[in-house]
Amino acid sequence: xxxxxxxxxxxxxxxxxxxxxxxxxxxxxxxxxxxxxxxxxxxxxxxxxxxxxxxxxxxxxxxxxxxxxxxxxxxxxxxxxxxxxxxxxxxxxxxxxxxxxxxxxxxxxxxx
Amino acid sequence: xxxxxxxxxxxxxxxxxxxxxxxxxxxxxxxxxxxxxxxxxxxxxxxxxxxxxxxxxxxxxxxxxxxxxxxxxxxxxxxxxxxxxxxxxxxxxxxxxxxxxxxxxxxxxxxx
DNA sequence: AGCGGCTCCATAGGTAGACTATATAATAGT
DNA sequence: ACTATTATATAGTCTACCTATGGAGCCGCT
Numbered sequence: 001x002x003x004x005x006x007x008x009x010x011x012x013x014x015x016x017x018x019x020x021x022x023x024x025x026x027x028x029x030x031x032x033x034x035x036x037x038x039x040x041x042x043x044x045x046x047x048x049x050x051x052x053x054x055x056x057x058x059x060x061x062x063x064x065x066x067x068x069x070x071x072x073x074x075x076x077x078x079x080x081x082x083x084x085x086x087x088x089x090x091x092x093x094x095x096x097x098x099x100x101x102x103x104x105x106x107x108x109x110x111x112x
Numbered sequence: 113x114x115x116x117x118x119x120x121x122x123x124x125x126x127x128x129x130x131x132x133x134x135x136x137x138x139x140x141x142x143x144x145x146x147x148x149x150x151x152x153x154x155x156x157x158x159x160x161x162x163x164x165x166x167x168x169x170x171x172x173x174x175x176x177x178x179x180x181x182x183x184x185x186x187x188x189x190x191x192x193x194x195x196x197x198x199x200x201x202x203x204x205x206x207x208x209x210x211x212x213x214x215x216x217x218x219x220x221x222x223x224x
Numbered sequence: 225a226g227c228g229g230c231t232c233c234a235t236a237g238g239t240a241g242a243c244t245a246t247a248t249a250a251t252a253g254t
Numbered sequence: 255a256c257t258a259t260t261a262t263a264t265a266g267t268c269t270a271c272c273t274a275t276g277g278a279g280c281c282g283c284t
Contacts, residue, residue, distance in 0.1 A: 123242095142232075
């Protein structure tokens with residue numbers, strides 16, 4: 001038997017999912033972002049911690065997000081990330097590019 | 113200036129694109145598959161040779177395709193690949209999975 | 225005749241990006 | 255106390271596509 005594959009983030013879409021989560025809900029900590037993506041995707045997408053935190057670090061360096069340590073709702077220290085204008089621009093760009101490529105793939109795989 | 117990105121195949125979709133090309137047009141050689149994907153995607157998708165041929169080898173081993181050496185339309189030796197029943201099954205599975213995950217991503221990135 | 229361009233296959237090596245596994249630590253509930 | 259949950263972080267691995275390269279045959283052009 002082939003082992004059941006767990007939910008996976010298609011490579012290249014992780015930044016977009018994170019950026020969109022922040023655009024939707026405002027400043028959030030990493031753990032909250034992962035939960036949000038999982039829930040809103042109806043449990044299909046699961047952002048693993050080993051993918052999420054390194055991605056957030058890279059996004060900080062790229063200037064797409066800002067980070068600020070605060071207390072979470074549950075009274076724990078948490079790092080809240082918020083979109084920069086550049087992050088917003090990047091999000092728009094990634095969504096456009098995603099839709100362009102997905103439309104192309106659909107042209108290939110559609111029934112015809 | 114950021115260098116222009118060339119068309120890329122989103123990781124995880126290459127097998128699907130190849131299988132679907134064979135399902136659409138019947139037995140084809142690798143070069144023809146690459147051309148077909150490029151054309152039908154309106155030049156958005158470009159299957160590189162360094163991705164294509166290794167993928168075809170792996171698909172042979174997996175039993176998704178059969179290969180046969182023939183003369184091409186242009187009078188050159190070419191390896192014609194054709195779908196096996198298992199390849200057909202795999203194609204259906206990959207398309208189902210692709211649509212499931214893409215629908216999930218759309219739920220995350222849609223305007224709301 | 226020679227040359228470049230296109231067709232066709234193939235492999236080695238590099239790289240990007242997500243994953244697994246692990247570590248840390250604080251809080252809440254039992 | 256003990257356990258589960260919340261929360262961040264990093265090292266190392268692996269998959270999969272890409273770049274670069276090589277070879278070979280056919281065709282058209284000059």
